[in-house]
Amino acid sequence: MRGPLGSGARAIIARAAGADARARAALRTAIDDAFLAPDARLDDRTRATLGALIATLTSAIEGELREHAGRLLTTRGEGGLADLMAFEAPPVVERLAAAGLLRDMDFIGECVSRIRAEMIGAALPFAASDPDSASLLARLAQSSDRVVAGAAAAVMAGESQRRAAADGGSLPGTGLPAPLHARLLWWVAAAMRERLAEDAGERLPALDRAIAEAALRNLAMRDDNDRLEAAAMRLAAAIDAQGDELPALFDEALRDRRVALFAALLGHALGVSYELARELVIDPAGDRLWLALRALEMPRDLIARIGFLLCEADPRRDVEIFADTLEIIVAVDAEAARVAVAPLRLHPDYRAALLALDARAPRR
Amino acid sequence: MNALQPALHPVTGRTDSAGRLTDADPRLLDLIGRAGGAIGQVVAIPEIAALDRLARRLGIAIARSIVVADGDDDIELEVRAEPDADGVLLEIGGWRPRPAWRNATAAEHRDGDFVAVEADWVWEADAALRLTHLTLDAGARYGFDAAAMLGQPLVKLFALAEDREGGFPILGAVAAQMRFDGQEAELRGTARKVRLSADPRIDARGHFAGFVGAVQMLCEGCAAAAGAPDGAFPDGFGVRLDRSLRRPLERIIANASSMSAEVEGPLAESYAGYADDIASAGRHLLGLVDDLVDLEAIEDEDFSVAVERIDLADVARRAAGLLSVRAAEGNVRVDRPAADEDLPATGEFRRALQVLVNLIGNAVRYSPTGGMVWVRVERDGDRACVIVADQGKGVAPRDQALIFEKFGRVDPGEIGGSGLGLYISRRLARAMGGDISVDSAPGQGARFVFTLPAR
Numbered sequence: 001m002r003g004p005l006g007s008g009a010r011a012i013i014a015r016a017a018g019a020d021a022r023a024r025a026a027l028r029t030a031i032d033d034a035f036l037a038p039d040a041r042l043d044d045r046t047r048a049t050l051g052a053l054i055a056t057l058t059s060a061i062e063g064e065l066r067e068h069a070g071r072l073l074t075t076r077g078e079g080g081l082a083d084l085m086a087f088e089a090p091p092v093v094e095r096l097a098a099a100g101l102l103r104d105m106d107f108i109g110e111c112v113s114r115i116r117a118e119m120i121g122a123a124l125p126f127a128a129s130d131p132d133s134a135s136l137l138a139r140l141a142q143s144s145d146r147v148v149a150g151a152a153a154a155v156m157a158g159e160s161q162r163r164a165a166a167d168g169g170s171l172p173g174t175g176l177p178a179p180l181h182a183r184l185l186w187w188v189a190a191a192m193r194e195r196l197a198e199d200a201g202e203r204l205p206a207l208d209r210a211i212a213e214a215a216l217r218n219l220a221m222r223d224d225n226d227r228l229e230a231a232a233m234r235l236a237a238a239i240d241a242q243g244d245e246l247p248a249l250f251d252e253a254l255r256d257r258r259v260a261l262f263a264a265l266l267g268h269a270l271g272v273s274y275e276l277a278r279e280l281v282i283d284p285a286g287d288r289l290w291l292a293l294r295a296l297e298m299p300r301d302l303i304a305r306i307g308f309l310l311c312e313a314d315p316r317r318d319v320e321i322f323a324d325t326l327e328i329i330v331a332v333d334a335e336a337a338r339v340a341v342a343p344l345r346l347h348p349d350y351r352a353a354l355l356a357l358d359a360r361a362p363r364r
Numbered sequence: 365m366n367a368l369q370p371a372l373h374p375v376t377g378r379t380d381s382a383g384r385l386t387d388a389d390p391r392l393l394d395l396i397g398r399a400g401g402a403i404g405q406v407v408a409i410p411e412i413a414a415l416d417r418l419a420r421r422l423g424i425a426i427a428r429s430i431v432v433a434d435g436d437d438d439i440e441l442e443v444r445a446e447p448d449a450d451g452v453l454l455e456i457g458g459w460r461p462r463p464a465w466r467n468a469t470a471a472e473h474r475d476g477d478f479v480a481v482e483a484d485w486v487w488e489a490d491a492a493l494r495l496t497h498l499t500l501d502a503g504a505r506y507g508f509d510a511a512a513m514l515g516q517p518l519v520k521l522f523a524l525a526e527d528r529e530g531g532f533p534i535l536g537a538v539a540a541q542m543r544f545d546g547q548e549a550e551l552r553g554t555a556r557k558v559r560l561s562a563d564p565r566i567d568a569r570g571h572f573a574g575f576v577g578a579v580q581m582l583c584e585g586c587a588a589a590a591g592a593p594d595g596a597f598p599d600g601f602g603v604r605l606d607r608s609l610r611r612p613l614e615r616i617i618a619n620a621s622s623m624s625a626e627v628e629g630p631l632a633e634s635y636a637g638y639a640d641d642i643a644s645a646g647r648h649l650l651g652l653v654d655d656l657v658d659l660e661a662i663e664d665e666d667f668s669v670a671v672e673r674i675d676l677a678d679v680a681r682r683a684a685g686l687l688s689v690r691a692a693e694g695n696v697r698v699d700r701p702a703a704d705e706d707l708p709a710t711g712e713f714r715r716a717l718q719v720l721v722n723l724i725g726n727a728v729r730y731s732p733t734g735g736m737v738w739v740r741v742e743r744d745g746d747r748a749c750v751i752v753a754d755q756g757k758g759v760a761p762r763d764q765a766l767i768f769e770k771f772g773r774v775d776p777g778e779i780g781g782s783g784l785g786l787y788i789s790r791r792l793a794r795a796m797g798g799d800i801s802v803d804s805a806p807g808q809g810a811r812f813v814f815t816l817p818a819r
Contacts, residue, residue: 088714125428128571131491134515135574138494141515156514160497168611169501256490304422312428323421 039284039316042112049115052166054102057111058093060171061188061218068214069192069207078206084196085210092191101187107180113275114175116282117259118162123313127255136252137261140235151235155261158228177275178224189215229274232264241265247302254309269296271345280344284316288344290329294337300330374442374457374570379407379416381451392456395434407454412443416452419445427568429458437461442570457570483578484604487562490574493518493538506581507554522549522560537564541572548582557582602660609653617646655784658718659770662791669712669795676707676716676748676816677741683720684739687728696731698724700739707741709748709816711796716816719789719800723752723812726785730756730810747798748818753811758804767802789814 005013042050066085073082096102129135134142140152158175165171174181189211200207224230241249246269253262259281267277270292280289286307293303304326311319332340343351377388383406388396393403401408407416411430419426425446431438442458485499495513503510513521524532525548537544545561562577623631623639631639661667684700691698709716720739727737735755742749759767770787790800798816 126565126567126573128567128569128573129491131572134492134494135490135496138490138492138496138515153511153514156496157500157511160500160510160514163497164499164501169499256496301424304424305426308418308422308424308426319418323418326422 043315046112046115046119049119049166050108050111053111053115054097055091055093056165056171057174057176057184058096058188059091060174061185062092062192064218065185065189065192065211065214068217069210072210072213073206076206076210078203078210081196081200081203081207081210084199084207089195092188092195095191095194096187099191104183107176107183110176110180110275113278113282117263117278118166120282120310120313121257121259124254124257124259124309125312126257129252129255135256136249137256137258140239145238147238148235151231151238154226154231155228155235155258158231159258159260162228173222173226175227175229177227177229178222181222182219185215185218228260229264229278232260233267233274235261236264236268239265241269243297246296247298250298251302251305254306266292270341273348276344276348281310282314284314286310286317286322288341290325291332291337291340292344294329294332294334295341297334300326303329372457372459374455377407377454377456379451379454381420383407383413383416383420383452386451388454391459392454395432398434399432412441412454412456415443415445416454419447419452423447429566429568442566442568444569455569484581485579487518487521487577487579488574489518489562489577491572493575495521496574502579506551506556508551521552522558523552524549534560534562537562537575538572541566602657605653605660606657610650613646613650613653617643617650620646652784655788658788659784662788662795667795669715669792671710672713673819674709674711674713674716674816676709676711676750677701677705679713679716680720680739680741680750683717683724686721687724690725691728691737694728694731695733696728696735696737698728698737698739701741705741707743707748707750708819710819711798711816715792715796719792719814720750720752722785722789723750723800723814727752727754727756727810727812730754732756743818744815746818747815750814751811752814753809755809758806758808759802759810760804760806764802764804768800 070082070085073079073085093102102108133139137152137156141149141156143149143152161169161172162175174184176184193208193211196207197204225234239245239249246265249265250262253259253265260278263278263281264274266280266289267274270277280292283289290303290307293306307322307326308319311317311322343354346354372391375389375392377392378386380386385396385401385403385405385407388403396402396408399408407413409432411428411432415426415428415430425444427442427444429440429442431440438461440458440460441456444455444457446453446455485502485505486497487495487499488497490496495516495518498510498513500510502508503513508521524534527533527546527548533544533547536542541564543561543563545559547560549558549560550556551558559580559582560577561580562575564575565573567573620639620643624636624643626636681700681703684698687698724737724739731737731754737755738751738753740751740753742751768786768790770784786800793800793814793816796816798814800815801813802810803813804810
């Protein structure tokens with residue numbers, strides 16, 4: 001009675017053959033998960049927000065590519081391909097995640113930092129200002145210095161956009177730094193091509209051309225200066241706060257819950273990039289931030305207030321530990337602090353190389 | 365309606381360098397007394413004692429909103445602790461009773477959520493009533509430069525109008541630090557009327573720190589439409605409904621489903637059952653949202669369908685495939701068109717699929733256990749027909765017109781469905797140049813025929 005195996009039976013046998021390896025892989029994941037230190041683990045809210053951000057970024061790019069590539073195809077008489085482009089399909093983010101492409105240190109690092117900064121901003125306590133005086137950015141947006149006014153308005157608009165996107169609105173552009181934007185764009189383009197390749201058949205070259213052109217157009221239309229982070233740095237540079245003006249600006253930026261501006265003020269004062277300054281602000285250990293503030297000769301009261309507010313806004317921080325270390329921080333001499341934070345000001349690529357080397361240091 | 369009760373005036377107290385209470389206004393002393401404390405002892409309310417100690421260690425004035433138990437009640441306090449040479453000066457405001465169901469940490473965010481749900485777009489302002497956040501898309505939608513309004517006084521965007529008593533609700537709200545709604549205004553430069561509402565932001569000292577607000581567009585004729593007997597929808601109703609309900613519902617369903625599947629760990633059986641109930645009720649509501657969004661779309665004057673070349677037999681097979689799980693759950697067999705049958709027709713693929721999912725879904729729902737649903741395709745002259753027949757209780761001739769009406773239900777006590785499915789399906793079928801008809805007798809099952817122009 002035994003005939004040749006049907007395709008269903010063959011599939012089961014093939015699956016069974018791979019079962020051992022899959023079970024081991026699942027076990028390895030379980031072991032990794034079981035021994036993750038609690039403070040290294042993303043909390044549920046951060047994890048969900050991260051997932052939502054990645055989905056929003058990829059679908060924003062996908063939507064734009066589909067639309068433009070579809071238009072190109074229509075004008076080139078490739079109506080069939082244009083229809084394929086418009087057909088509903090599962091979001092490419094799932095394919096990119098399954099392929100492991102999204103496990104990219106730079107990309108996820110940027111996304112996690114961005115949402116952490118946004119979450120801290122949303123959790124900072126409200127602080128009433130003098131009712132006769134507008135909040136910091138509202139004042140700066142009315143400044144007679146047009147560079148300051150323009151940059152302040154751009155920061156407010158950028159934050160409004162990000163908040164609307166987080167609430168389910170659309171996102172004009174990804175707001176990612178240029179290299180990361182390009183990387184994500186080409187990933188999405190590749191996933192779209194893969195999905196449509198079979199249906200496109202021999203028209204694949206036309207499809208490739210349209211997708212690639214749409215991607216290049218997206219890159220060409222994009223201006224890095226439009227990013228919220230770039231606007232914040234532009235504002236900090238235009239204000240160019242001197243030593244005695246800086247404490248009040250730091251204070252007000254946090255009271256107004258403008259974390260991006262706070263990070264930009266810090267970055268400009270230290271002479272480091274926005275991304276690095278933001279990393280100092282969101283790092284729950286905080287040591288680098290305290291040293292940086294000491295290097296800038298910020299007074300004790302300001303450091304205490306910044307520490308208190310960040311502890312209130314970020315559940316990963318412990319205000320009691322901060323209170324324990326405050327006197328030690330304040331006792332650090334400004335010059336010693338400057339020496340300690342000097343490596344932060346190295347060229348970013350140089351710093352990255354040193355970090356990479358350090359992570360692979362020979363065991364002694 | 366004001367969401368917040370007005371705060372009582374703040375009271376003060378003092379502690380010495382060891383955190384012992386040296387002095388307190390009567391209201392504070394009473395509270396501390398009820399908590400078992402007294403002058404000369406460390407403040408008996410742990411949240412206040414912690415803030416007192418922290419202020420002394422940090423050497424700066426700090427403030428926090430806290431909730432303390434007072435007998436059977438919870439009260440919200442805004443505590444400020446300011447250290448000086450002798451100890452700490454405590455300033456305690458708020459004193460609002462807090463309803464037991466309110467979540468301590470999320471309360472103010474949730475107020476903002478409520479504001480956002482009823483809104484066409486949102487705004488925020490600082491204590492000086494300068495705009496600090498706006499839904500930027502609204503500018504493009506309603507004809508103003510939203511980005512340029514950021515940082516500007518609120519009244520530069522909105523020309524406020526007096527209410528019937530000649531007052532401005534927003535001004536009263538600023539003075540009393542309360543929620544306001546019903547502040548009518550004109551969107552400057554656009555002649556559009558809006559209605560504003562907002563929740564105040566109160567800082568940890570109990571001071572007014574700005575508004576989180578919402579804008580409702582008031583369009584010509586909207587007020588009349590809202591009360592119109594045929595239940596016409598206000599502009600953008602479907603979009604708003606979709607935006608404000610879909611995501612929360614999807615969250616509820618996803619979380620309840622993972623609880624009921626015990627994804628995060630075992631649960632008592634009864635709790636898993638409750639979670640299952642929550643998920644299925646959520647799916648029912650989501651279905652209703654879908655129907656209402658569709659309803660608004662098809663009743664719009666501009667509604668149109670795409671004209672596509674479709675294979676109606678293929679659409680019918682796909683619809684039957686989509687319902688195979690539900691059919692299996694009810695132990696109903698769906699006999700779908702054979703894989704080699706085709707029936708070229710004209711219509712919009714997505715909408716034709718929606719119609720057939722509705723018809724086959726109904727047939728499955730009304731089928732007895734072990735029953736059968738037949739899905740047949742045939743060409744009748746210039747019409748392409750799909751016939752969906754079931755073995756359910758059928759539809760009496762007198763009810764056959766009723767089931768295609770909006771919210772038309774034969775048995776009002778019946779559970780499930782919105783009473784919109786067949787109404788929407790027939791409107792869609794007719795918009796595509798086809799129709800849906802029924803023939804049936806009680807006890808003999810129902811037979812629905814969906815037609816589209818053949819090609």
